[in-house]
Amino acid sequence: MTDxxxxxxxxxxxxxxxxxxTWIGHLYxxxxxxxxxxxxxxxxxxxAVNPQLMPRALWWFRWGAMITFLAGLTLFALVYLYTPGVGFGPNSLLIGPGGGLTDRGIWIMLGMTLGFIMWFNVWMIIWPIQKRLLTGKVPADQAxxxxxxAFLVSRANTFLSGPMLFGMLAPSHYGTFNWPTALVAAGLGLLAIGASVRSSYQVGKL
Ligand code: HEM
Structure with missing residues (x-):
């Protein structure tokens, strides 16, 4: 408690x-x-539905993304760039004895890179487009x-979320890194999302 x-x-x-x-729930x-x-x-x-639904859903979606990103960076600093009792600076969880990244460091770098691309897509592409659509700033012929x-970028984020989550979980629950494992993990993530996208068109037709 005092720690x-x-x-x-x-x-x-x-x-x-x-x-x-909150973020990925809305993405799904x-x-x-x-x-x-x-x-x-x-x-x-x-x-009737969209002017009520979309601003609300997009609010939780984009702010969920922002808080995930900021808390993620803070978590990175706490876990990898700080040592209790010593102070700030890359620690042994990030940098191995040889001076390169540790296996744990490689996993989180992969996860954070995918997470950052997804955050960028939300704030720099999807939300600006949706804002212009919602405020009627897009001419009807271009809509x-x-x-x-926006749909394609959102779909890309949905697929990235599968491999990204392996990069989040592996550092503290798996540890060791090799490329075949990373590729199998990414493949499983993509497969799960692909199956979900496919099923989403079936549900409702049953
Ligand atoms: C946007 C950029 C992101 C950054 C910079 C980031 C950063 C981090 C960091 C530094 C960790 C700690 C890893 C460790 O314990 O060694 C972590 C863990 C985690 N992150 Fe992220 N993350 C991001 C996106 C996401 C997203 C979108 C999700 C979706 C749910 C997510 C879910 C998780 C989970 C579940 C863990 C593991 C928690 C645990 O095992 O205790 N992260 N993330």
Missing amino acids: WYSNIHLVVRWLHVIAGI FFNFVNVPLQAALEDAAKK PAVRKR
Whole structure:
């Protein structure tokens, strides 16, 4: 209880994961529920539902992404760039005896790279497009192409989420690194998401 480092570490880790659930939960809602739903709705229903639904869902989605990212960076600093009783600086969890990255360090770098690409896609591509669509700033003739761009980037994020999560979990629950394992993990992640995307078009037709 008096160990401040462990308490702060746990709270930051908790914040990171709960924000991650909020972000990726909404990403899966958009991709597995909303895409097939929009295809099934008539225009009048879309006009009634979307102005109420989209701003709310997009708010939780983008702020979930921001808090996940900021808490993730803080967690990185606490775990890999700080040693209790010593101070700040890369520690032995990140840098091995030979001066290179440790296996744990490689896993988290892979996970964070994918997480960063996903965060970038949300804040620099998906949200700016959705904001322009919601505020009627996209001319009607350009709307389908603009919508398609947001859809493709969102779909890419959905696929990246599978391998990304292996990169988040492996550092403290797996440890050792080799490329065949990383490729199998990435393949399993992609397969699971691919199966979910496929099923999302079947649900509702049953
Ligand atoms: C956006 C960029 C992200 C960064 C910079 C980041 C950073 C980190 C760091 C540094 C760790 C600690 C790893 C360790 O214990 O060695 C971690 C763990 C974790 N992250 Fe992320 N992360 C990001 C995105 C995400 C996302 C989108 C999720 C989705 C849910 C997520 C879920 C997790 C989980 C579940 C853990 C493991 C917690 C545990 O085992 O105790 N992260 N992340």
